[in-house]
Amino acid sequence: MKRMLNAAALLTILALAITAHADEFSYNPPGQLEGGNVSGRADDRVYVPGMRHPIEEAPSYANSQIYGHGGFQGPGGGQCDPNNYAFPWSDNFCESRSWNMPLCPSGTGHQGQDIRPATCTDKAHWAVAAESGTITSIGTYSVNLMSDTGTKHRYLHMDPGTLAVTRGQRVNKGDRLGLVSNAFGGTPTTIHLHYDLNQNVEGVGNAYVPTYMSLIRSYEELIGMEAEPCPAIAPDGATLDNNTRCFSLQGNPRFWRYVEDAGIEGDLYWTNAWTNDSPGNWARWRLNFTEAGRYRVSINNVPEYAQSQQAIYTVRHAGTEDTVRVDQSQPGPDGWVTVGEFEFAVGEDQSVSVFDNTGESSDLERHIMVDGLRFERLDGQPPMPDAGMPDADVSDPPMEDVIEPDVPEEEEDATPTADVPEPEEDAAPPPPIDDPPVDNNNGNGGDQEEDPNDAIGTSSQVKQASCAQASSPRAPMGGTALWLGLMALVWGLRRRRA
Numbered sequence: 001m002k003r004m005l006n007a008a009a010l011l012t013i014l015a016l017a018i019t020a021h022a023d024e025f026s027y028n029p030p031g032q033l034e035g036g037n038v039s040g041r042a043d044d045r046v047y048v049p050g051m052r053h054p055i056e057e058a059p060s061y062a063n064s065q066i067y068g069h070g071g072f073q074g075p076g077g078g079q080c081d082p083n084n085y086a087f088p089w090s091d092n093f094c095e096s097r098s099w100n101m102p103l104c105p106s107g108t109g110h111q112g113q114d115i116r117p118a119t120c121t122d123k124a125h126w127a128v129a130a131e132s133g134t135i136t137s138i139g140t141y142s143v144n145l146m147s148d149t150g151t152k153h154r155y156l157h158m159d160p161g162t163l164a165v166t167r168g169q170r171v172n173k174g175d176r177l178g179l180v181s182n183a184f185g186g187t188p189t190t191i192h193l194h195y196d197l198n199q200n201v202e203g204v205g206n207a208y209v210p211t212y213m214s215l216i217r218s219y220e221e222l223i224g225m226e227a228e229p230c231p232a233i234a235p236d237g238a239t240l241d242n243n244t245r246c247f248s249l250q251g252n253p254r255f256w257r258y259v260e261d262a263g264i265e266g267d268l269y270w271t272n273a274w275t276n277d278s279p280g281n282w283a284r285w286r287l288n289f290t291e292a293g294r295y296r297v298s299i300n301n302v303p304e305y306a307q308s309q310q311a312i313y314t315v316r317h318a319g320t321e322d323t324v325r326v327d328q329s330q331p332g333p334d335g336w337v338t339v340g341e342f343e344f345a346v347g348e349d350q351s352v353s354v355f356d357n358t359g360e361s362s363d364l365e366r367h368i369m370v371d372g373l374r375f376e377r378l379d380g381q382p383p384m385p386d387a388g389m390p391d392a393d394v395s396d397p398p399m400e401d402v403i404e405p406d407v408p409e410e411e412e413d414a415t416p417t418a419d420v421p422e423p424e425e426d427a428a429p430p431p432p433i434d435d436p437p438v439d440n441n442n443g444n445g446g447d448q449e450e451d452p453n454d455a456i457g458t459s460s461q462v463k464q465a466s467c468a469q470a471s472s473p474r475a476p477m478g479g480t481a482l483w484l485g486l487m488a489l490v491w492g493l494r495r496r497r498a
Contacts, residue, residue, distance in 0.1 A: 025223060027062075027089035030212045034067040039105040040094045043210045044243055045267075046217050047197055048131065048151055048253070052173045053218040054115070054195050055180065056126040061116040062089040062215060065190045079190040080120035091212040102204050111208040112154065112196025113215055122191050123159045123179040129171045130195075130218070138167050141183035145171065150254035156194035157183050202257040230288035230348060237295060237375040240285055241265045249370075251281035251356075262302050268371035270305045274362040279312075279355040283370040287350040292318070297339040297352060298374040301331035306369040312355040318345040328369060336374055 031042030053060070063084065065071050070079030094101060094109035101109040117125035131147035138144075140160065145153040158178030165177050182191045197214065201207045220227070230246035231238075240247070241264055249256050249269060260267050271281045297315060299306075306328035314323045324340050331337050344350055352373055360366050 026087045030091050034064040034090050038096045046213045047209045048214045051130040051218050053222040054130045056128045058223045059118050064092045065114045093210045113211040115193045117180045123181050125180045126176045129175045132172045135165045135169045149252050152198040154196045230286050233289045235291035237377045240373045246286035249283050255281050264300050264372040270367040270369050273308045273358040273360040273366045276357045279357045282355040284353040288348045289344045292346045294343050294378045296341050296376040298336040300372040301337050305367045307366040308368045310358045313339050314353045316351045317342045
């Protein structure tokens with residue numbers, strides 16, 4: 001019985017070690033940089049939804065290398081200081097650098113996010129593919145992964161001798177790429193992974209985009225953190241923007257365009273309508289009502305981007321679904337376009353979705369705009385005429401995530417149809433809006449694009465990397481609990497021998 005109790009206690013301690021990461025994880029707001037000498041980019045957008053966290057195992061710590069302990073502008077000490085291995089995370093996209101960065105407030109800055117692995121041990125922690133794709137180049141300390149969705153993922157400072165991939169190799173999301181190290185062409189730096197994203201940005205072209213929120217969402221998934229509930233819609237209604245946690249863009253992000261200084265909260269998305277049996281791109285708002293009732297659903301209209309005359313909307317409400325056609329180009333006097341009036345139940349499992357396979361030719365280049373939704377309570381009021389016309393031939397649209405379709409060279413011919421069947425794995429995506437991001441380094445790696453200011457200073461500081469990570473009240477509880485569990489096991493074995 002005593003042995004069983006000891007085993008149960010040990011299992012409890014080990015379970016605490018596993019769950020501690022989720023209990024402790026926290027992060028500072030995007031754009032809040034350490035050091036305070038430059039402004040960051042306060043951007044809540046998740047540029048790569050559904051990506052895998054680029055370090056294989058938790059915990060990991062996103063923070064500054066130059067302003068942390070051991071950094072040449074830090075508070076002193078060595079890179080293995082426990083304060084470098086503690087939450088909360090800190091954004092360091094746009095941190096002071098000399099590189100041209102059009103999305104940074106200063107126009108220059110750091111191109112991505114620095115991430116320390118679980119411990120200050122060299123060549124012990126794997127970096128993995130955040131998305132499926134192809135390894136396009138390998139430099140002396142860099143690996144470029146071009147994903148199937150057109151995003152370039154760049155990994156710097158992995159150990160060249162332990163790379164698990166080669167140029168041209170196909171990888172799947174989660175495949176191992178290499179071990180996190182401090183390779184930097186002979187320049188001193190800390191043991192960390194520099195990770196950045198390059199996408200085609202509307203009005204800018206290929207540019208490095210903020211990684212911080214994509215990393216946060218991927219890390220929450222890695223540690224099994226329970227998602228926050230969707231924003232509550234009050235009994236008298238509410239307006240939901242495209243920046244809520246429960247809004248998502250689906251399909252190939254290469255065909256979504258992001259626009260700033262427009263929309264109800266200063267930004268919006270658009271993609272082009274096209275003709276195909278299955279949708280290539282769609283957007284969805286998940287809903288959470290505090291009180292059941294009848295509500296009018298409307299969409300915001302910005303004429304430059306709301307152009308589709310037969311956009312397909314599916315409203316999932318109170319256990320049923322309705323699909324309607326909406327002319328986005330015809331707003332009411334208040335600038336909003338009515339989708340329809342619907343009975344909603346209390347709680348979640350309800351949504352509004354819009355799809356791009358409207359049957360309008362891609363040659364027309366009609367934009368489908370995605371911005372805000374408005375819900376107005378109607379109980380006790382006479383019904384208003386709908387701008388959306390029920391489409392009896394539209395079948396149920398997809399309600400779950402699907403495998404992304406292959407990127408086409410050109411649009412496949414298709415007979416116009418009003419049907420919206422479940423997207424198939426081999427469905428052709430929409431025709432490209434413009435050229436996708438490309439590897440501008442001709443397969444020679446991206447080493448020259450990382451700034452030497454990532455160096456942490458003197459070689460004497462770097463030598464402290466060999467120090468063991470010290471214990472600290474701020475050190476991860478998971479490691480402490482695991483150590484206590486192992487000690488308890490050793491103590492039990494010794495007692496049995498005695």
